[in-house]
Amino acid sequence: MTALLVVLGAAVGAPARFLVDLAVQSRHDTPFPWGTLCVNLTGCLILGALSALPLPREAMALLGAGLCGALTTYSTFAYEAYRLAATGERLYAGLYVAVSLTAGLGAAWVGIALTRVLLG
Known part of the structure; x- marks a missing residue:
């Protein structure tokens, strides 16, 4: 049953990631991966709140592992950081890694x- 809940959450999280990434990235004319950063920070915020x-x-299986697990993507983050560095965008690569890690932890904390605070 738990595995099914993870699958159901992921069935919402993965398409949401794709659509949000597409919408955000289409608004920026830069190699910086704004879309992935946006979904990863959003996922950190949601998972922090859930925890x-x-x-x-x-x-937690449905929303944490399923939804947030599919919404966020470490592999895409790692690939995009590598791709930025490999194509000569080292400043963007460094900023992307630094912002992703610090803002991700900050979003979870928030x-x-x-x-x-809301629960009192």
Whole structure:
């Protein structure tokens, strides 16, 4: 049952990632991967908020592992950082890695903090 919940969450998260990435990236004329950064930070924020809630294991499988796991993408992040560096965009590559890591941790922290404040 748990595996099915992960699959269901991923069935929403993966298309959402694709569509958000496409929409965000189409608005920028730069090699910087704004779309992937956007979905990864959003996923960090959501997963941080979820982790601060007293959710049952099944809900975390559906929303955490399934939805957020498919929404975010470490492999695309790594590939895009490599591609930027390999094509001579080393400044973009370094900024992308630094912003992804620091802002990702920050977004997770904000999600946790905001949820705790809202729950009182």
